[in-house]
Amino acid sequence: KVVAVAQPAAHLTLVPAAGVLQRARRHRADVATFQLVDEIDSTILMAGCDPAVAILVDWLARRRSPVHAVALACSSREALRAVVDGRAHVAGVHLRDQKSGEYNLAPIRRALGHHRSMVVNFARWELGLATAPGNPLAIRGFADLERSGLRIVNREDGSGARSALDQALGELGLKSERIAGYQFEVGGHLEVAAAIAAGLADAGVTIRLGADAYGLHFLPHRDERYDLVITEREAEAAPIKAMLDALNSRRFAREISQLCAYDTAQMGQIIRA
Secondary structure, eight states: OOOOOOOOSSOOOOOOOSEEEEEEOSSOEEEEESSOHHHHHTEEEEEESOTTHHHHHHHHHHTTOSOEEEEEEOOHHHHHHHHHTTSOSEEEEOOBOTTTOOBSHHHHHHHHTTOOEEEEEEEEEEEEEEESTTOTTOOOSGGGGGSTTOOEEEEOTTSHHHHHHHHHHHHHTOOGGGSTTTTOEESSHHHHHHHHHTTSOSEEEEEHHHHHHTTOEEEEEEEEEEEEEEEGGGTTSHHHHHHHHHHTOHHHHHHHHHHHOOBOTTTTOEEEO
């Protein structure tokens, strides 16, 4: 029989390890791995800030795919650096170019330089301000963040959420040093929502998924495109092809859309090759 068991929308888990650190130097480390060579070769490292990568990991596992996806949580700019440096196979990016208003392509060109890449759409999502349930402080937008007694939680420099906040403050002529909590940084969309839910802040920039996961009030700011960047040297690898197969599955797109409230109409489409 089928049994329905309620699951928390977001929670802390113990992540399985692929090895143990034995010795660390300045830029290198010795690691004793638990995995065989073919297991390492079938692993895809995905850097970025999208919580939905956990659903992709689960999707591949449910279909007994020989590919194992591992999420590396970081900002969009750090994800691009990881791909350039060979520390990740895929970078997830949502960075808006302030001059053109276009998403991702200009920042990708600046970050990758001469490295050729393929840009594939994952989804579109809503970015905005999350507040405590019911919005008890009656926050209406970014202009209210300067209000006395109001505290925010911020994302790290290089993240799309931090960029959106800085752009909004700049357009309003507000100084970041006048925003209480501007220096209080956390490392992801769900972490922003968790800080607000715990009463550590009154507001923060996150995606609707983060606010929904913690039952927060959400004030939409803009619609964003989240793309995946793959360098040419990785494009033909078996793990990448397995990921692209998932992105081109209507069932997977529907699952992401229903669970995350993302727009997946363009999922899997090549934005630039």
